[in-house]
Amino acid sequence: MSRKSFICGNWKMNATHLDAIQMVQKLSYRLELSDYERVDVVVAPPFTSLRSVQTVIEADHLAIQLAAQNVHWEDSGAFTGEVAPAMLAKLGVDSVIVGHSERRELFGETDENVNRKVKAVLAAGMTPIMCLGETLNEREAEETESKVAGQLSAGLKGLSPEEAVQVIIAYEPIWAIGTGRTAEPDDAGAVCEFLRRRFGDEFGGSFAEDVRIIYGGSVNPGNIAALMAKTHIDGGLVGGASLDPDTFASIVRYWI
Ligand code: PEP
Numbered sequence: 001m002s003r004k005s006f007i008c009g010n011w012k013m014n015a016t017h018l019d020a021i022q023m024v025q026k027l028s029y030r031l032e033l034s035d036y037e038r039v040d041v042v043v044a045p046p047f048t049s050l051r052s053v054q055t056v057i058e059a060d061h062l063a064i065q066l067a068a069q070n071v072h073w074e075d076s077g078a079f080t081g082e083v084a085p086a087m088l089a090k091l092g093v094d095s096v097i098v099g100h101s102e103r104r105e106l107f108g109e110t111d112e113n114v115n116r117k118v119k120a121v122l123a124a125g126m127t128p129i130m131c132l133g134e135t136l137n138e139r140e141a142e143e144t145e146s147k148v149a150g151q152l153s154a155g156l157k158g159l160s161p162e163e164a165v166q167v168i169i170a171y172e173p174i175w176a177i178g179t180g181r182t183a184e185p186d187d188a189g190a191v192c193e194f195l196r197r198r199f200g201d202e203f204g205g206s207f208a209e210d211v212r213i214i215y216g217g218s219v220n221p222g223n224i225a226a227l228m229a230k231t232h233i234d235g236g237l238v239g240g241a242s243l244d245p246d247t248f249a250s251i252v253r254y255w256i
Contacts, residue, residue, distance in 0.1 A: 003212050005228065006168055006235035007252050008042035008067055008129060009242025010097060010216075011049075020049035021056055023245055028062045030249035036063035039235070041252050043242070044069050044097055047083060054092045065094040067129065070103060073116035085124035095127035097237075099155060101174045111154035118155055122163055129168045129237065130155050131216070136175035144173075144191060149198050161203040169195055169213045170237045176217025178239055185223070188215045189230030196232050221250035228254050 015023060024043060031041065044067035045053050054066055072082035088096060098121060099114035114130065121128040132151035134144045148171065156164045171191050176183050183191075192213045200208030215227050216237030227233050242248040250256075 003210065003234045005039040006042065006212050006214055007039050007254075008044055008095070008097075008214075008235070008237050009248050010044045010067075010069065010100070010237055010239050011046065011243060012069070012102070012239060013046055014243055015045060015049060017049040017052040020045045021052050023243070024053050024056050024062070024064060025060070026245035027249055028060060028064060030245060031064075031252060033063070035253055038255075039252055040065055042067050042095060044095075050088070050091050050093060058092070066092055067095040067097060068093050069097050069100070071096045071098070071117055071121060073113070073120040085120045085126065089124040089126055093126055095129050095168065096121045097129045097131065097170075099151075100131045101133060101172060101177060105174070111151060114151075114155045115157050118167060119158070122159075122166060127166060127168060129170050129214075131170040131172050131237070133172040133174050133177075133217070139173065139175065145194055148191060148195060152195055152198055153202060156199075156202070159203075161207045164199070164203045165207040165211050167211070168235075169199070169211060170216050171195060171213060172216035172237060178218070180218050182218040182220075182223050182227075183215070185226040185230055185233075188217075188227060189232055192230065192232035219251060221247060221254075224251045224254040 042065040068088050071085050072079055076084055098117045103109040118128040132148050134147040138147050173183050195213055196208050199211055212234040214235035215233050219236045219238045220241045
Protein backbone atom coordinates (compact mmCIF):
# COMPACT_ATOMS: atom_id res chain seq x y z
CA MET A 1 0.00 0.00 0.00
CA SER A 2 1.37 3.44 -0.83
CA ARG A 3 1.36 5.95 1.98
CA LYS A 4 -0.49 9.18 1.26
CA SER A 5 1.46 12.30 2.22
CA PHE A 6 0.23 14.09 5.35
CA ILE A 7 1.08 17.74 5.96
CA CYS A 8 -0.29 19.43 9.06
CA GLY A 9 0.00 23.07 10.05
CA ASN A 10 0.28 23.43 13.81
CA TRP A 11 -0.83 26.97 14.55
CA LYS A 12 0.09 26.58 18.23
CA MET A 13 -1.25 29.46 20.40
CA ASN A 14 -1.75 31.84 17.49
CA ALA A 15 -4.79 33.35 15.75
CA THR A 16 -8.18 34.35 17.10
CA HIS A 17 -11.19 32.58 15.62
CA LEU A 18 -11.61 35.52 13.23
CA ASP A 19 -8.01 35.25 12.05
CA ALA A 20 -8.44 31.50 11.72
CA ILE A 21 -11.43 31.86 9.39
CA GLN A 22 -9.39 34.08 7.08
CA MET A 23 -6.38 31.77 7.23
CA VAL A 24 -8.29 28.65 6.23
CA GLN A 25 -10.16 30.50 3.47
CA LYS A 26 -6.92 31.92 2.05
CA LEU A 27 -5.29 28.50 2.20
CA SER A 28 -8.19 26.97 0.28
CA TYR A 29 -7.91 29.61 -2.48
CA ARG A 30 -4.28 28.65 -2.99
CA LEU A 31 -4.86 24.90 -3.30
CA GLU A 32 -6.30 22.89 -6.17
CA LEU A 33 -8.46 19.78 -5.96
CA SER A 34 -5.61 17.63 -7.25
CA ASP A 35 -3.44 18.75 -4.29
CA TYR A 36 -5.83 17.05 -1.86
CA GLU A 37 -5.62 13.83 -3.84
CA ARG A 38 -1.89 13.81 -3.34
CA VAL A 39 -1.68 15.14 0.21
CA ASP A 40 -3.84 15.04 3.33
CA VAL A 41 -3.88 18.78 4.08
CA VAL A 42 -4.49 19.42 7.77
CA VAL A 43 -4.68 22.51 9.97
CA ALA A 44 -4.49 22.48 13.77
CA PRO A 45 -5.87 25.75 15.16
CA PRO A 46 -6.27 26.44 18.89
CA PHE A 47 -9.39 25.03 20.59
CA THR A 48 -11.19 28.38 20.36
CA SER A 49 -11.01 28.33 16.56
CA LEU A 50 -11.98 24.71 15.89
CA ARG A 51 -15.69 25.36 15.50
CA SER A 52 -15.16 28.40 13.26
CA VAL A 53 -12.72 26.56 10.99
CA GLN A 54 -14.97 23.50 10.86
CA THR A 55 -17.89 25.72 9.79
CA VAL A 56 -15.86 27.16 6.91
CA ILE A 57 -14.70 23.69 5.85
CA GLU A 58 -18.28 22.41 5.85
CA ALA A 59 -19.90 25.44 4.23
CA ASP A 60 -17.30 25.69 1.46
CA HIS A 61 -17.00 21.90 1.02
CA LEU A 62 -13.25 22.06 1.55
CA ALA A 63 -11.11 18.93 1.66
CA ILE A 64 -8.91 20.50 4.33
CA GLN A 65 -8.83 18.32 7.45
CA LEU A 66 -9.12 19.61 10.98
CA ALA A 67 -6.81 18.72 13.86
CA ALA A 68 -6.73 19.68 17.53
CA GLN A 69 -3.49 20.39 19.38
CA ASN A 70 -4.25 18.46 22.54
CA VAL A 71 -6.93 16.44 24.34
CA HIS A 72 -7.61 14.83 27.70
CA TRP A 73 -7.97 11.06 27.90
CA GLU A 74 -11.06 10.93 30.12
CA ASP A 75 -14.58 11.01 28.65
CA SER A 76 -15.93 13.66 31.02
CA GLY A 77 -15.75 14.81 34.62
CA ALA A 78 -14.07 17.22 37.01
CA PHE A 79 -11.05 18.15 34.88
CA THR A 80 -11.19 21.93 34.76
CA GLY A 81 -9.70 23.36 31.60
CA GLU A 82 -9.53 20.07 29.74
CA VAL A 83 -11.32 18.96 26.56
CA ALA A 84 -12.63 15.41 26.04
CA PRO A 85 -12.12 13.31 22.89
CA ALA A 86 -15.85 13.08 22.17
CA MET A 87 -16.13 16.87 22.22
CA LEU A 88 -13.54 17.07 19.45
CA ALA A 89 -15.00 14.21 17.45
CA LYS A 90 -18.44 15.84 17.55
CA LEU A 91 -16.88 19.04 16.18
CA GLY A 92 -15.65 17.17 13.12
CA VAL A 93 -12.03 17.02 14.24
CA ASP A 94 -10.15 14.39 12.23
CA SER A 95 -6.87 14.15 14.12
CA VAL A 96 -5.27 15.26 17.37
CA ILE A 97 -1.63 16.20 18.06
CA VAL A 98 -0.47 14.27 21.11
CA GLY A 99 2.79 14.56 23.01
CA HIS A 100 4.15 17.64 21.23
CA SER A 101 7.54 18.52 22.75
CA GLU A 102 6.15 21.84 23.98
CA ARG A 103 3.54 19.94 25.98
CA ARG A 104 6.11 17.47 27.23
CA GLU A 105 8.64 20.17 28.19
CA LEU A 106 6.41 23.02 29.36
CA PHE A 107 3.38 21.16 30.70
CA GLY A 108 4.88 17.97 32.10
CA GLU A 109 3.28 15.55 29.66
CA THR A 110 4.68 12.06 30.26
CA ASP A 111 4.94 9.02 27.99
CA GLU A 112 2.19 7.40 30.09
CA ASN A 113 -0.16 10.31 29.48
CA VAL A 114 0.72 10.34 25.78
CA ASN A 115 -0.23 6.66 25.66
CA ARG A 116 -3.56 7.34 27.40
CA LYS A 117 -4.29 10.13 24.94
CA VAL A 118 -3.37 8.04 21.89
CA LYS A 119 -5.81 5.35 23.04
CA ALA A 120 -8.55 7.88 23.82
CA VAL A 121 -8.19 9.59 20.42
CA LEU A 122 -8.42 6.24 18.60
CA ALA A 123 -11.41 5.18 20.69
CA ALA A 124 -13.19 8.37 19.66
CA GLY A 125 -12.59 7.57 15.98
CA MET A 126 -9.91 10.18 15.36
CA THR A 127 -6.26 9.90 14.29
CA PRO A 128 -3.52 10.59 16.83
CA ILE A 129 -0.49 12.51 15.56
CA MET A 130 2.03 11.30 18.12
CA CYS A 131 5.14 13.48 18.43
CA LEU A 132 8.54 12.31 19.59
CA GLY A 133 12.11 13.50 19.30
CA GLU A 134 15.42 14.09 21.00
CA THR A 135 17.01 17.16 22.59
CA LEU A 136 20.28 18.61 21.29
CA ASN A 137 22.17 17.10 24.24
CA GLU A 138 20.71 13.69 23.48
CA ARG A 139 21.66 14.00 19.81
CA GLU A 140 25.21 15.02 20.67
CA ALA A 141 25.46 12.11 23.10
CA GLU A 142 24.30 9.79 20.27
CA GLU A 143 21.18 8.92 22.21
CA THR A 144 18.70 9.82 19.46
CA GLU A 145 17.73 6.24 18.65
CA SER A 146 17.32 5.12 22.25
CA LYS A 147 15.23 8.21 23.05
CA VAL A 148 12.82 7.92 20.12
CA ALA A 149 12.57 4.13 20.41
CA GLY A 150 11.54 4.51 24.05
CA GLN A 151 8.96 7.17 23.22
CA LEU A 152 7.59 5.11 20.33
CA SER A 153 7.13 1.98 22.34
CA ALA A 154 5.72 3.78 25.42
CA GLY A 155 3.31 5.87 23.36
CA LEU A 156 1.94 2.87 21.46
CA LYS A 157 1.93 0.47 24.44
CA GLY A 158 -1.05 -1.87 24.54
CA LEU A 159 -2.25 -1.12 20.99
CA SER A 160 -2.98 -3.85 18.48
CA PRO A 161 -1.15 -3.61 15.13
CA GLU A 162 -4.45 -2.57 13.51
CA GLU A 163 -4.71 0.32 15.98
CA ALA A 164 -1.05 1.31 15.94
CA VAL A 165 -0.95 1.60 12.15
CA GLN A 166 -3.58 4.34 12.32
CA VAL A 167 -1.30 6.57 14.38
CA ILE A 168 0.72 9.21 12.51
CA ILE A 169 4.21 9.25 14.03
CA ALA A 170 5.75 12.75 13.98
CA TYR A 171 9.51 12.75 14.40
CA GLU A 172 10.38 16.20 15.70
CA PRO A 173 13.93 16.76 16.94
CA ILE A 174 13.41 19.30 19.71
CA TRP A 175 16.46 21.34 18.69
CA ALA A 176 14.86 21.93 15.27
CA ILE A 177 11.48 23.19 16.50
CA GLY A 178 10.98 26.92 16.08
CA THR A 179 14.73 27.46 15.76
CA GLY A 180 15.08 27.76 11.99
CA ARG A 181 17.50 24.85 12.24
CA THR A 182 16.21 21.91 10.20
CA ALA A 183 17.59 18.40 10.47
CA GLU A 184 19.53 17.42 7.38
CA PRO A 185 17.17 15.41 5.16
CA ASP A 186 19.55 12.42 5.33
CA ASP A 187 19.56 12.52 9.14
CA ALA A 188 15.79 13.02 9.42
CA GLY A 189 15.23 10.25 6.89
CA ALA A 190 17.52 7.91 8.79
CA VAL A 191 15.64 8.44 12.08
CA CYS A 192 12.30 7.91 10.31
CA GLU A 193 13.66 4.71 8.77
CA PHE A 194 14.82 3.60 12.22
CA LEU A 195 11.35 4.34 13.65
CA ARG A 196 9.71 2.31 10.88
CA ARG A 197 12.01 -0.61 11.65
CA ARG A 198 11.21 -0.41 15.38
CA PHE A 199 7.52 -0.18 14.58
CA GLY A 200 7.92 -3.32 12.49
CA ASP A 201 9.68 -5.12 15.35
CA GLU A 202 6.69 -4.42 17.59
CA PHE A 203 3.76 -4.65 15.20
CA GLY A 204 4.98 -6.55 12.12
CA GLY A 205 6.60 -5.61 8.84
CA SER A 206 3.44 -5.13 6.79
CA PHE A 207 2.03 -2.67 9.32
CA ALA A 208 5.37 -0.85 9.36
CA GLU A 209 5.13 -0.43 5.59
CA ASP A 210 1.76 1.28 6.00
CA VAL A 211 2.27 3.49 9.06
CA ARG A 212 2.86 7.14 8.19
CA ILE A 213 5.92 8.81 9.69
CA ILE A 214 6.28 12.56 9.23
CA TYR A 215 9.01 15.06 10.08
CA GLY A 216 8.66 18.34 11.98
CA GLY A 217 11.19 21.04 12.83
CA SER A 218 11.55 24.33 10.92
CA VAL A 219 9.98 22.96 7.75
CA ASN A 220 9.70 25.67 5.09
CA PRO A 221 9.10 25.94 1.34
CA GLY A 222 12.86 25.73 0.74
CA ASN A 223 13.49 22.43 2.52
CA ILE A 224 10.24 20.48 2.19
CA ALA A 225 11.01 18.89 -1.20
CA ALA A 226 14.35 17.46 0.00
CA LEU A 227 12.68 16.08 3.13
CA MET A 228 9.78 14.56 1.17
CA ALA A 229 12.26 12.94 -1.22
CA LYS A 230 13.30 10.61 1.62
CA THR A 231 11.57 7.25 1.34
CA HIS A 232 10.64 7.04 5.00
CA ILE A 233 9.33 10.62 5.41
CA ASP A 234 5.64 10.73 4.57
CA GLY A 235 4.87 14.33 5.39
CA GLY A 236 5.48 17.24 7.69
CA LEU A 237 4.30 18.85 10.90
CA VAL A 238 4.77 22.55 10.28
CA GLY A 239 4.70 25.21 13.00
CA GLY A 240 5.78 28.78 12.22
CA ALA A 241 5.61 28.42 8.44
CA SER A 242 1.97 27.29 8.57
CA LEU A 243 0.73 30.64 9.88
CA ASP A 244 1.02 32.31 6.49
CA PRO A 245 -1.40 30.63 4.04
CA ASP A 246 0.82 31.41 1.02
CA THR A 247 3.83 29.82 2.67
CA PHE A 248 1.89 26.82 3.93
CA ALA A 249 0.32 26.29 0.49
CA SER A 250 3.82 26.23 -1.04
CA ILE A 251 4.81 23.58 1.49
CA VAL A 252 1.72 21.49 0.71
CA ARG A 253 2.54 21.75 -3.03
CA TYR A 254 6.14 20.74 -2.39
CA TRP A 255 6.63 19.09 -5.80
CA ILE A 256 5.99 22.33 -7.73
C1 PEP B 1 5.95 22.19 15.50
O1 PEP B 1 5.29 23.00 16.10
O2 PEP B 1 5.64 21.01 15.58
C2 PEP B 1 7.07 22.66 14.69
C3 PEP B 1 7.75 21.76 14.02
O3 PEP B 1 7.35 24.00 14.66
P1 PEP B 1 8.31 24.78 13.63
O4 PEP B 1 7.91 24.33 12.25
O5 PEP B 1 8.04 26.23 13.86
O6 PEP B 1 9.71 24.39 13.94
